[in-house]
Amino acid sequence: MSIQTNLLEIKNSLPKHVTLVAVSKTKPVSDLQQAYEVGQRIFGENKIQEMTEKWEQLPKDIQWHMIGHVQTNKVKYMAEYVHLIHGVDSLKLLIEINKQAKKHNRIIQCLLQVYIAQEETKFGLNEAEVLEIIHSETFKSLENIKVVGLMGMASFTNSEEIIQNEFITLKNIFDYVKPYQLTNCSFEILSMGMSGDYKIAIDCGSTMVRIGSSIFGSR
Numbered sequence: 001m002s003i004q005t006n007l008l009e010i011k012n013s014l015p016k017h018v019t020l021v022a023v024s025k026t027k028p029v030s031d032l033q034q035a036y037e038v039g040q041r042i043f044g045e046n047k048i049q050e051m052t053e054k055w056e057q058l059p060k061d062i063q064w065h066m067i068g069h070v071q072t073n074k075v076k077y078m079a080e081y082v083h084l085i086h087g088v089d090s091l092k093l094l095i096e097i098n099k100q101a102k103k104h105n106r107i108i109q110c111l112l113q114v115y116i117a118q119e120e121t122k123f124g125l126n127e128a129e130v131l132e133i134i135h136s137e138t139f140k141s142l143e144n145i146k147v148v149g150l151m152g153m154a155s156f157t158n159s160e161e162i163i164q165n166e167f168i169t170l171k172n173i174f175d176y177v178k179p180y181q182l183t184n185c186s187f188e189i190l191s192m193g194m195s196g197d198y199k200i201a202i203d204c205g206s207t208m209v210r211i212g213s214s215i216f217g218s219r
Helices: 003-013 029-037 048-057 072-077 091-103 127-135 160-177 198-203
Strands: 019-023 042-045 063-066 084-088 108-113 145-151 185-194 208-211
Touching (some): 019 185, 029 048, 042 048, 084 145, 127 160, 160 185
Parallel strands (some): 019 208, 063 084, 145 185, 185 208
């Protein structure tokens, strides 16, 4: 199966309201080019340096999503072009993104990462921490970022029940914060679901899925 066939099959299977992020980390530019040729414009990377190299080489109508854990000292390298940062897990990081976005006269969109898995290895905030951030005066003063939703990753498990419960937990938090609107905060995107569990995620209310291996083949 070719990248293009895989991609079109997945795209055709997704409901209209679900956005596909093609996770292209570790894949060569030629693979991304193939996906681009059949209309894919949103790519997700987890290393800023690799994403920047690809941004420099590929067409400029691509939306680059940073889906990996972000270190504050690396934000400056992507501030010029990144479209959406998925894994924002602290107010400190939002402050840095705001600072770097301002230098480029941009507003950078962000998702707050919520910790829903039963694993120590995942990053993220709990519900109380999400509320603490969006209600803080510091957050309200950030003019060069916009929080547009939540993101979460389920446990790495074969149990569909565990995965489903974790996604439902995230959807409930999303529904709770959704009415909260500010100039720099509007909860529209719920990013959950990857190659192995995106169908469950969509059933639980996901509006954005991050799919890599099902498109590009395993790493």
